[in-house]
Amino acid sequence: MEQNISPEILDKLTKVCLCKSVTRAKIKQAIKDGANTFEKVQEATGAGTGSCGAKRCREKIEELIRET
Numbered sequence: 001m002e003q004n005i006s007p008e009i010l011d012k013l014t015k016v017c018l019c020k021s022v023t024r025a026k027i028k029q030a031i032k033d034g035a036n037t038f039e040k041v042q043e044a045t046g047a048g049t050g051s052c053g054a055k056r057c058r059e060k061i062e063e064l065i066r067e068t
Ligand code: FES
Pocket: 016, 017, 018, 019, 020, 047, 048, 049, 050, 051, 052, 053, 054, 055, 056, 057, 058
């Protein structure tokens, strides 16, 4: 099934930061707009400001920064 879904749609459906419900699409957009560190993505999207203290999402966000 997953092959039928475009990567863009998958990005919109995938939550990178669960605490703040921030999608991968939103994070990628912030990176494209110039957020090149975890702290800048955090500032731009609110991701990483939830109750887990970014324990569950920091690594994924940093990976996206490296990939984008
Ligand atoms: S999952 Fe991002 S702050 Fe908790």
